[in-house]
Amino acid sequence: MAQVKNRLRPFFENITFDREDNELVLNFGPQHPSSHGQLRLMLHLQQEQIVKAHPDIGYLHRGMEKMAENMIYNEFMPTTDRMDYIASSSNNYGFALAVERLIGVEVPRRAKVIRMMLLEINRLMSHLFWLATTALDIGAMTVFLFAFREREYLMDIIEGYCGARLTHAAIRIGGVPLDIQDTFISQLKTFLDKLPQNIKDYEDLLDSNRIWLMRMEEVGVISTEMALSWGCTGPMLRASGVAWDIRKEEPYELYDEVEFNVPFSDKGDNFARYRLYMEEMRESAKILYQTIDMYAKCVKDAETELMAHAPKYISAPKLDIMTQNYSLMQHFVLVTQGMRPPVGEVYVPTESPKGELGFYINSQGGPYPYRLKLRAPSFWHTGILTDLLPGHYIPDVVSIIGTTNIVFGEVDR
Amino acid sequence: MRAYTPKDDVQAKAYYTDRYYVAPQVPKSEVETDEVFAADLAAIKARFEVKEAYIQVEQMVIFINPHDIYGVLELMRDELAYTQLSEMSAIDWLAKDNTFEIFYQMLSMTKRKRIRVKFFINNGEAVDSVEKLFRSADWSEREMFDMFGIEANNHPFMKRILMPYDWQGHPLLKSYPLEGDEFAAWYEVDKIYGKEAREAIGPEIRDTARVDRYDSERFARLGFEVPKGTKITGDEPRNSQEYQEEGGVFLIKKYTKEASTIVDDPQR
Amino acid sequence: MAQHKVNYTQDGGLPVALTSIDKIVNWGRSNSLWALTYGLACCGIEMMASGASRYDFDRYGTIFRASPRQSDLMIVAGTLTKKHAEFIKRLYDQMTEPRWVISMGSCANTGGMFNTYATVQGVDRIIPVDLYLPGCAPRPETLQYGVMLLQKKIRANKAGNAQKPKRLM
Numbered sequence: 001m002a003q004v005k006n007r008l009r010p011f012f013e014n015i016t017f018d019r020e021d022n023e024l025v026l027n028f029g030p031q032h033p034s035s036h037g038q039l040r041l042m043l044h045l046q047q048e049q050i051v052k053a054h055p056d057i058g059y060l061h062r063g064m065e066k067m068a069e070n071m072i073y074n075e076f077m078p079t080t081d082r083m084d085y086i087a088s089s090s091n092n093y094g095f096a097l098a099v100e101r102l103i104g105v106e107v108p109r110r111a112k113v114i115r116m117m118l119l120e121i122n123r124l125m126s127h128l129f130w131l132a133t134t135a136l137d138i139g140a141m142t143v144f145l146f147a148f149r150e151r152e153y154l155m156d157i158i159e160g161y162c163g164a165r166l167t168h169a170a171i172r173i174g175g176v177p178l179d180i181q182d183t184f185i186s187q188l189k190t191f192l193d194k195l196p197q198n199i200k201d202y203e204d205l206l207d208s209n210r211i212w213l214m215r216m217e218e219v220g221v222i223s224t225e226m227a228l229s230w231g232c233t234g235p236m237l238r239a240s241g242v243a244w245d246i247r248k249e250e251p252y253e254l255y256d257e258v259e260f261n262v263p264f265s266d267k268g269d270n271f272a273r274y275r276l277y278m279e280e281m282r283e284s285a286k287i288l289y290q291t292i293d294m295y296a297k298c299v300k301d302a303e304t305e306l307m308a309h310a311p312k313y314i315s316a317p318k319l320d321i322m323t324q325n326y327s328l329m330q331h332f333v334l335v336t337q338g339m340r341p342p343v344g345e346v347y348v349p350t351e352s353p354k355g356e357l358g359f360y361i362n363s364q365g366g367p368y369p370y371r372l373k374l375r376a377p378s379f380w381h382t383g384i385l386t387d388l389l390p391g392h393y394i395p396d397v398v399s400i401i402g403t404t405n406i407v408f409g410e411v412d413r
Numbered sequence: 414m415r416a417y418t419p420k421d422d423v424q425a426k427a428y429y430t431d432r433y434y435v436a437p438q439v440p441k442s443e444v445e446t447d448e449v450f451a452a453d454l455a456a457i458k459a460r461f462e463v464k465e466a467y468i469q470v471e472q473m474v475i476f477i478n479p480h481d482i483y484g485v486l487e488l489m490r491d492e493l494a495y496t497q498l499s500e501m502s503a504i505d506w507l508a509k510d511n512t513f514e515i516f517y518q519m520l521s522m523t524k525r526k527r528i529r530v531k532f533f534i535n536n537g538e539a540v541d542s543v544e545k546l547f548r549s550a551d552w553s554e555r556e557m558f559d560m561f562g563i564e565a566n567n568h569p570f571m572k573r574i575l576m577p578y579d580w581q582g583h584p585l586l587k588s589y590p591l592e593g594d595e596f597a598a599w600y601e602v603d604k605i606y607g608k609e610a611r612e613a614i615g616p617e618i619r620d621t622a623r624v625d626r627y628d629s630e631r632f633a634r635l636g637f638e639v640p641k642g643t644k645i646t647g648d649e650p651r652n653s654q655e656y657q658e659e660g661g662v663f664l665i666k667k668y669t670k671e672a673s674t675i676v677d678d679p680q681r
Numbered sequence: 682m683a684q685h686k687v688n689y690t691q692d693g694g695l696p697v698a699l700t701s702i703d704k705i706v707n708w709g710r711s712n713s714l715w716a717l718t719y720g721l722a723c724c725g726i727e728m729m730a731s732g733a734s735r736y737d738f739d740r741y742g743t744i745f746r747a748s749p750r751q752s753d754l755m756i757v758a759g760t761l762t763k764k765h766a767e768f769i770k771r772l773y774d775q776m777t778e779p780r781w782v783i784s785m786g787s788c789a790n791t792g793g794m795f796n797t798y799a800t801v802q803g804v805d806r807i808i809p810v811d812l813y814l815p816g817c818a819p820r821p822e823t824l825q826y827g828v829m830l831l832q833k834k835i836r837a838n839k840a841g842n843a844q845k846p847k848r849l850m
């Protein structure tokens with residue numbers, strides 16, 4: 001049937017046929033089911049082997065940095081959700097922490113505990129999602145269904161807290177907006193008690209699975225130098241032999257009070273990364289158990305504050321706004337004009353599930369950031385494909401992209 | 414007379430600022446207060462000119478000369494153990510004094526310290542690429558070129574990275590409006606259907622607060638919506654909101670609410 | 682010839698169903714809507730969730746296919762950027778007719794919160810859309826309801842009519 005007339009020509013940019021050297025150029029994406037979003041790869045092939053890889057990104061560039069320059073600080077918070085949309089709260093948190101360092105406020109303890117719970121739940125969600133999609137790409141449909149089942153339970157808990165499944169906006173600058181709901185702890189406990197068995201289920205399915213091993217072991221080996229030079233962080237770096245976890249090394253929030261290990265491996269291949277994700281889920285569960293106790297202690301000590309007290313920057317609690325004139329005026333100014341942080345700049349890294357998520361804020365004393373740079377880990381984890389893929393074979397591309405755990409909201413911003 | 418709007422900075426502005434308001438500063442401290450930073454700074458000062466150095470929010474910031482950047486980063490990587498370039502980008506000061514400020518965010522994992530190396534270049538100048546030292550700069554510099562139009566010398570592949578290759582303008586410049594210019598507004602229409610289709614497709618509707626009087630009349634009538642362009646008479650038939658037609662569907666089981674169960678505890 | 686009392690036109694008379702072509706064609710079309718995997722951004726995650734364990738899309742006959750040639754439903758889930766716009770047109774043209782498009786999430790409907798230089802303000806500027814799902818991100822239930830409404834819409838069509846190509850211009 002006749003198509004609507006349009007001007008699109010066959011798309012063979014950079015591609016020449018009839019090449020002397022018998023090289024084939026394969027275009028992979030930007031809409032490929034296993035490209036985890038909108039990654040486009042130009043692969044130069046000698047038979048099945050890749051000789052040159054050229055990742056092309058930007059298909060999800062939505063102009064977030066530009067938006068930040070045109071928004072007051074609180075207004076930008078929901079936009080950060082859409083960066084790493086698999087673990088939204090960790091982005092909220094990164095931004096909130098950066099602004100808090102800039103204006104120099106200290107968050108109340110109870111809010112810190114709640115934030116840590118949210119962060120670790122998000123880490124679990126992200127890792128489960130990673131496991132599901134990677135296993136699906138490699139053909140393990142069962143694991144996909146299993147991992148999504150568990151992820152839905154976590155979504156229920158988060159949904160009970162903030163009302164959204166995916167885009168949480170659950171953290172505010174200066175604290176958290178709400179206390180956790182009554183069922184939060186009990187639901188979380190039920191989930192955590194089942195989690196070791198669930199993780200064991202996945203491992204039983206995958207660890208000694210011949211197909212899984214063949215696609216994972218000794219594939220996509222990243223050496224330590226390469227990982228450092230490419231700016232890899234998070235599990236990508238830890239799988240390459242550097243035990244660097246910002247939660248441990250430059251502790252923020254209450255991470256210096258909880259007990260957890262930083263798993264790492266010196267193999268650097270896909271399988272090492274897979275093992276790391278599994279171990280990190282166990283560590284997250286450990287942290288969550290401890291935060292539950294910390295929360296109980298907060299309740300016992302009657303620490304009810306959820307937002308920091310800094311009238312210049314942060315609105316008063318709702319009760320004050322409704323009852324006291326000055327609080328209402330201050331709230332009005334903060335909402336309509338926005339807070340005006342001091343002049344200065346700050347770069348704050350946090351450990352998101354994917355790696356080092358950094359926010360660089362340059363403030364000139366106005367209600368809008370003068371410049372905001374989002375340092376998203378996935379950007380460099382995509383870049384490393386340029387050097388990593390050559391030498392591998394076509395089927396390896398899928399498993400390597402899978403284990404780099406890239407999310408395109410974050411790569412392109 | 415029309416109000417004057419500056420062309421070199423079209424970002425959102427605070428609509429009211431107190432005339433006597435003086436913005437406070439984020440405190441800076443001397444480099445000597447931290448031994449590690451002091452030692453690093455001394456090592457850099459021995460070889461290169463450092464214009465200014467201070468510590469702000471636990472990180473050291475140093476200003477150097479633009480042509481020293483390769484040398485400074487090489488020294489920091491090889492001798493001072495700053496093994497990772499976390500981030501680099503530019504800040505647009507064109508409206509103020511026609512310069513760009515470039516920053517490089519360095520991380521040392523053994524010392525657990527971060528340093529921000531900075532310098533200023535004039536509009537139209539290029540920076541030296543550090544891609545040979547840190548591969549991550551490969552993409553960062555391309556992004557900087559894409560967003561600000563600052564080129565990097567000796568870069569192997571200086572092309573746009575986020576925007577399409579045929580894009581015009583550099584989005585993060587302060588003179589570039591958030592909603593894009595004329596070229597951006599028609600980019601996809603021009604590319605797919607050609608310029609002559611502009612009229613048929615119409616301009617982008619970007620007013621988020623826009624309410625179409627007729628639309629709200631049509632769509633607010635839940636269950637009695639009418640298509641666009643038809644008259645509202647008041648006796649429209651009811652559009653059923655049900656999943657299935659009333660009479661049942663051929664070959665498909667009828668959906669009944671009573672037969673379904675509601676799960677209370679999802680984690681059962 | 683034997684006089685038998687079987688009423689052929691009723692259920693259980695004979696394993697034969699008498700129907701019109703329209704009904705049988707629409708039954709087939711509406712209950713095997715194979716969707717193209719078109720997860721562009723955050724909404725794509727919710728689309729995956731609706732395909733996964735709890736929400737189980739397969740029971741509607743909706744299976745995600747990775748090739749436009751095998752699919753007749755395109756669920757545009759996520760932000761369409763200007764750089765990507767030409768590919769959506771290309772893939773839409775490659776789908777076989779009859780084909781339907783669901784625009785999922787406010788980004789695909791209107792550009793949503795991304796009122797910037799880089800996003801297309803609504804996929805209906807590029808391809809014709811049958812159903813708009815509101816939300817950011819729409820819940821999987823919304824997507825399921827949307828698919829059921831689309832099934833209803835298909836059933837209301839004449840089998841021949843559905844094949845009339847939809848034109849944006």
Ligand code: SF4
Nearest residue numbers: 723786787788817818
């Ligand atoms: S509508 Fe919301 S959730 Fe969906 S793609 Fe857009 S920003 Fe993401």
